[in-house]
Amino acid sequence: MPDRAAERPAVYSIPGHRSFADSLAAGLLQRFGAEPLGLARGRILLPNNRAVRAVTDAFVRVSGTGLLLPRLIPIGDPQLDERIGGALEVIDDEPIPAAIDPLERLLTLIGLVRLGDESTAEAARLSGEVGRTLDALQIEDIDPPQLRTAVAETDDLANHWEKSLSRLQKVIEKWPVVLAQRGRIDLTERRNRLLRRLADRWRDSPPEGFTVAAGITTAAPAVAALMARVAYMPGGMVVLPALSLADVMPDEEWDVLGSEQTHPQFHLKLMLDRMGVARGEVEPWRNAGRSASSAKRGRAVANAMTAPDFSHKWEHLPAPERRLTGIRLAELPDPASEAQAIALALREALETPGRTAALVTPDRHLARRVSALLARWDIAADDSAGTPLSETPAGTLLLGIASAAAEELAPVPLMSLAKHPLVGGEGEERVRWLDVVRALDRALRGPRPAPGLAGLDAHFGEKKVTGRWEPVRRKIQLLQDLITGPVSLADFATHLVEAVESLASDRAWRGPAGRAAAELLGGLQASETARTLTIEPTDALPLLRQLLSAQSIRPPYGGHPRISIWGLLEARLQHADLIVLGGLNEGVWPALPSPDPWLPPKVRSALGMPGLEFRIGLSAHDFASALGAPQVLITRARRDGRSPTVASRFLLRLQAMTGGLAHDVRLERMTAVLDDPGMPRPVSRPAPQPPVEQRPDRISITSVDRLNADPFAFYAQAILKLRALDPVDDDHTARWKGTAVHQVFEDWLQEDDCDPAKLRGRAEQLLAGEAIHPMLRALWAPRLLEAIDWMAELERANRKAGRRPLAAEISGEASLAGITVHGRADRIDRLADGGIAIIDYKTGAPPRQKAVDAGFALQLGLLGLIARAGGFEGVSGEPEAFEYWSLTRHKGRFGKLMRADEKTGADEFLARSYFAFARAAQRWLTGTEPFTAKLNPAYAPYGDYDQLMRLEEWYGRG
Structure with missing residues (x-):
């Protein structure tokens, strides 16, 4: 290629309707491919490593045979945490200092930013923002004196801005001193120096062969200076992606872009201005291979993305210039349906041999959903934008360890850690481990035990699962002292490594995520700054999450060859047949x-500096470039997880200009029917009718009311043997309170002989226990103690009347109506005349008389029948009183005495109880009547089996 005149820059543009990488490769091959070493003598500067891979693949496609490629050199993309290509490093007499390690930089900034009352985690968050601000200033070549001048010249700043700027200026003044002491510079500053030094060297001594800067859109001054040098030097070319030339965007629209930072061409105009190149000097890239789409579509897209002041021209555009043939729209009801539609579209693309397809989205959740849905067809499509380290197995293991340690081995984080896929070994060892963990999971159902290993030891001892607990205890015992007080960040990292080794051995360090986690912890252990940085127990988890989330794990190449998922940065310069x-x-x-x-x-x-909305312009350019693919499918969800959504401004522009994009109705319908179960067929009310031999001949007194009110629930419990499990780390429920209070009364009788003076002390001992949450203690204590005092007064009155306690929590059974009935009496008293009184403690309200009259609330009556039959060992006498001692509020105070037999007398009360039970036994236990669900819903308040009976499908119908 002949050298160009020095005054004429060699700047080209590949339009958006062409595949950039393929067009670049085709053009260079046509210019330099005639000689065997023609390409090998040149070099191509590209924005990032992904672009290097895209251009490499493009050369392979275009050539069809082997060839010697030019040197492909990434200039590094800070957004991808990429450094400048090593090929641009030159050994000379004045080497550029090495860049400070990003982790060391963050830790050092924490020390500079942190105020006395700030947590380390909050200081780390602010330090990350300070680092980004420093990078932005350095990218724009803004020195600290310029910042001070700009602040001094800016009036009417809010008070919080003045505080932030004062704090920032102090950091900026100290930061160069800190770097100088360490002999380091910032990564962005080093990148700037390398690029400027390269531009100077090429000015004095241009390299042999051709030099192409391709696909670089960053308008940073150092980058623009290098691009200008390439454009003006012999054999140099700058190739820009999707720059709108005069035939697409008139000059009057181009001239106003300096104030339109959200326009997709703004950053390209800024780059040309900084390069000193007029748009009229930019030429189209000729002889560039196949087109991805038509030039007409490219002009239509440019018209749709025009500046707001010129959108009125849509009214006068002829139909061909507003038509977007090959672009379809699919609007789905929710994100799950959107992901399903995308997966279907990608899967359908594979039906055509050689056809490629890619999803481009900034929504990482959507990308992961699509990747998971493609797995149903065994399509491995990795999200090349990466996954935060905090969301990988290695990261979640570290967070699980920190969470369990911070919460003093509370049940939920402990079980979450024990069930982690990296914990417990592999193969059969993992199966045995999970069996142990499931047993501990069941034992932890209910309120939280006391904190720490001691609390868990006591709890599992009570549950009689100590043998299962021991192997788990050995693996987690290091968590007890992981972070119990102020500790250096380096020591915390060391403790984390030891805990990981104990729990997961070397499995945690495998793969890209495991290696990244190991490097992070190793960096913290080796850092002198981390040794001086102290963290509190409350800082450990949020700080670790920030450090892990800051690293993105990008999968290695090796997914499906024709299906890709790209983020916006990864999609630049790449095209597929379907986007x-x-x-x-x-x-x-x-x-x-x-x-x-x-x-x-x-x-x-x-x-x-560019405004914060500058990124919107970059997104707009990515969107407009992606519309140049041969076939384009645009998708959106009408609702997110919370509320209706608003369509993107980019999509609304396309809709407004075209009058409405073509809907992919077929895809929308396929998505709706793919997992559609068809017309719902609600079940009818369940009424199982097992044979008599399967029906129980033994029943607890507490189950009789359930049998009468909800026979299906009794069937599920007594015949199917199904039991509802309490949640792990459950709140202190009414049932727990009742059990605890019953234990107090049992101990009071057995150890204190119901001495009224000793009851309050036992209640206070219960309330002081470690298992009770302080909030529950504050709310429950006044009510419980008042009711306890009432019960003590009642006990004194009973003693004066000659009544004495006889037994507490005593079990008995008797045969009634051909069925063995068994139960436990809370308390039995001996009356003065020799009879007995049966007492039921109630922490809630006692049953209403209406329920008793309807044949429910049979517990006291059945206990009386067992007592009359001599079913309680050591208890004799005729039942003469049936009492509820309730601790609920009554007439302005807590405590209430209710006689269940007050209106009927003891004999009639027992007779009614017997006939009510005999009728139920004859229907469902010795008879064949079906166990109908919710037969008497007014007396079936518990919903443990509502889901099993599919209550909402039939309740209220008919």
Whole structure:
């Protein structure tokens, strides 16, 4: 290729309707491929490593045979945590200092940013923002004196901005001193120096062969200076992606872009201005291979994305210039349906041999959903934008360890950690481990035990699962002292490594995520700054989550060869036969600008920095470029998880200009029917009718009311043997309170002979227990103690009347109506005349008389029948009184005495209880009547089996 005149820059543009990488490769092959070493003598500067891979693949496709490629050199993308390519490093007499390690930089900034009353986790969050602000200033070549001048010239700043700027300026003044002491510089500053030094070297000594800067859209001054040098030097070319030339965007629209930062061409105009190149000097990239789509579509897309002041031209555009043939729209009801539609579209693309398809979306949740749905067809499509380390197995293991330690081995984080896929070994060892963990899980159902290993030892001892607990205890005992007080961050990392080794051995360090986790912890252990940085127990989990979330784990190549999932950065310069643009809702694409807590908009403007909305323009350029694919599918969900959504401004522009995009109705219908179970067929009320031999001949007195009110629930419990499990780490429920109070009364009788003076002390001992949450103690104690005092007064009155306690929590049984009835009496008293009184303690309200009259609330009556039959060992006498001692409020105070037999007398009360039970036994226990669900719903308040009986499908129908 002949050298160009020095005054004429070699700047080209590949339009958006062409595949950038393929067009670049085809053009270079046509220019330099005639000689065997023609390409090998050149070099191509590319934005990032993904672009290097895309251009490499493009050369393979275009050539069809082997060839010697030019040197492909990434200039590094800070957003992808990429450093500048090593090929641009030159050994000379004045080497550029090494860049400070990103982790060391963050830890050092924490020490500079942190105030005395701030937690380390909060300081780390602010330090990350400070680091991004420092990078933004350095990328724009803004020195600290310029910041001070801009702040001094900016009036009317709010008080919080003045505080933030004062704090930022102090950090900026100290930061260069800290770097100088360590002999390091910032990564962005080193990148700037390398690029500027390269531009200077190429000015004095241009390299042999051709040099192409391709696909670079970053308008940073150092990058623009290098691009300008390449454009003007012999053999140099700059190739820009999707720059709108005069035939697409008139000059009057181009000229106003300096104030339109959300426009997709803004950053390209800024780059050309900084390069000193006029748009009229940019030429189209000729002889560039096949087109991805038509030039007409490219012009239509440019018209749709025009600046707001020129959108009125849509009214006068002829139909061909507003038509977007090949672009379809699918609107789905929710994110799950959107992911399903995208997966279907990608799967359908594979039906055509050689056809490629890619999802492009900034929504990582949508990308992961689509990847999971493709797995139903055994399609492995990795999300090349990566996954935060905190969401990988290695990261969640570290967070699980920190969470369990911070919460003093509370049941939920402990069980979550024990069930982690990396814990417990592999193969048969893992199966045995899970059997042990399931047993402990059942033992932890209910309120939380006392904290720490001691509390768990006592709890599992009571549950008689100590043998299962021991192997787990050995693995987690290091968590007890992981972080019990202020500790250095380096020591915390060491403790984490020891805990990981105990729980997961080397399995935690395998794969890309495991290696990244190991490098992070190793960096913390080796860091001198981490040794001086102290963290509190409350800081450990949030700080670790921040450190893990800051790292993105990108999968290695090796997924499906024709299906890809790209983020916006990864999608640049790449095309596929079908591009799916997912998540086209406002706030997702484009994303809302991230607020800058350090630089107010006025100061950014005074410094000449792009505004926060600058990223919207980049998203718009990515969107417009992706519309150049041969076939494009745009998707959005009408609702997210909480509320209706608003379509993206980009999509609304396309809709407004075209009058409405073509809907992919077929895809929308396929998505709706793919997992559609058909017309719902609600079940009828269940009424199982097992044979008599399967029906129980033994029943607890507490189950009789359930049998009468909800026979199906009795069937599920007594015949199917199903029991509802309490949640792990459950609140202190009414049942727990009742059990605890019953234990107090049992101990009071057996150890104190119901001495009224000793009852309050036992209640206070219960309330002081470690198992009771302070909030529950504060709310429950006044009510319980008042009711306890009432019971003590009642006991004194009973003693004066000659009544004495006889037994507490005593079990008995008797045969009634051909069925063995068994139960436990809370308390039995000997009356003065020799009869007995049966007492039922109630922490809640006693049964209503209406329930007793209807044949429910049979517990006291059945206990009386057992007592009359001599079913309680050591208890004799005729039942003469049936009492509820309730601890609920009654007439302005807590405590109430209710006689169940007050209106009928003891004999009639017992007779009614017997006939009510005999009728139930004859129907369901010795008879064949079906166990109908919710037969008497007014007396069936518990819903343990509502889901099993599918209550909501039939209740209320008919």
